[in-house]
Amino acid sequence: MSRTALVFGVSGQDGSLLAEQLAAEGTVVHGTSRQPAGPFPNLAALGLGDRVRLHGCRPDDIDAVRRLLDAVQPDEVYNLSAQSSVGLSFAEPRETIDSILSATVAILDAIRLSGAAIRFCNAGSGECFGETPPTGADESTPFRPRSPYAVAKAAAHWTVATYRESYGLFAATAILFNHESPLRAERFVTQKVVRGAARIAARLAAGQAAEPLRLGNLDICRDWGWAADHVAALRLMLRADSAEDFVIATGEA
Template sequence: MSRRALICGISGQDGAYLAQLLLRKGYEVWGSSRDAEMNSFRNLHTLNIFKDVRLVSLNTSDLGSTLGLLRQCQPDEVFSLAGQSSVGLSYEQPIETMQSIAQGTLNFLEAIRLSAREIRFYNAGSTECFGDTGDYVADEESPLRPRSPYAVAKASAFWTVRAYREAYGMHACTGILSNHESPLRPRRFVTRKIIHAVASLALGGNERLSLGNLNIERDWGWAPDYVDAIARMLAQDAPADYLIATGRSHTLTEFVATAYRLIDRDWQEFVTLDPELIRPTDIAHNKVNVSKAAVGLGWRPKYYMQDVIAAMLDAELGLLREERNS
């Protein structure tokens, strides 16, 4: 019999790509969102898998709702990908961020414990939890120094997963993911915002781009690569936490310059700096060691920053052409 997976947050970038991957592996896939009847599930339609998954509603801040869904679905694996996903927005919505991430993770773990079933659990972590790494390179055992409400919530979820794993012997793990992008990323995220501006310029527009701190350094990867690593984590005999990244960090200036260079333009002619876009406590450096994933999961990224930008730009150009022709 095929394994059954429940993806909490299936409408998002990672949820949609993970659903596509698991379906290809022969899984029966269930997916949840806060209101399945009102959600358009645009990403599932984009990937042509909307009809292949069973969609249900779930409020992860309600333990009773979570426990009820586990009893209804009876999954073999649960992937917790839901929750407020923007670092910037977490300063405006700190309570929602903490509840949707930290409380949501706790409710899933407690529901799995109470269900007394052998359910494998994946928690979506973030390299933002390390804070500013400075001159050193963080690994899975490095101290967490979160500097945003988002990172605080992710750090809380990370330790909750580890506590339940050690206390109850649960097959529960956290994937500590660096920034990962794709054409499914919403345009409110800075990477998609950049790509959209560049694509518009390439098609004859004259769009200006306003950005905040261009000196921040991040490790940008490809979302489909990362969901492959996520699936591999729950396929392991023993649960463990893994850092998932490319191992190569770049400044936002490099990201912007690379994108504009692909259309033979000088980014400095089109980009302005807006102090209002600088976060209260931004992270300057964020470098991580990905050797554990290479050894333990047999996983290595296929796409690096330049590949990610090229793929996103190609998709954005196609989308804009469709929009203008419709």
């Protein structure tokens, strides 16, 4: 039987890569975006322009989400929406917390009220751990969030767990550590380095002076993975026999 998936935030790096994997396995893919009119460069880069059925829907609007669930009738729902920059969350704390937590609650409640056997995966974050111990973090490591973004992700994590335990939903959180691809937006550090170096090289080749590339603290270690591997883990989590929360990381700093 064919499977239908609904991806909130389908136009971002993770949403686009997930849509590519779902479409490749024969799943019918529906997606939402904060800018439903486009453009969608990530979907276009992956050749998915006509393979994803796009919808305009605010994930924090429970009535809109309920209408979309009724129309799409998905077997799986993935929440990859909301503000995703730790740095920006300090400048816009309320907006960040609202976009993450309100959307998670609205989607979970819409699934609960639908009564359908929908499986739900929420994108969590390794930022919830705060300063991760040198030995790394696993599913039993306490959360010590250090940013508005991390606070919101931690609250969303426990919201998912509450709906799973209290209402019997198949709902799980993927606690994602850093993961990158060429689809990443320039505000993220890997793309700052890559694009900054390219600009410097181009200016030097043209005999022009180049501004230096300025970064923050270079002593920080991060667990960085390949984004396609991380989103593959989301699919596997929803195909498991039971819903569980998992840390998704490479295990190497």
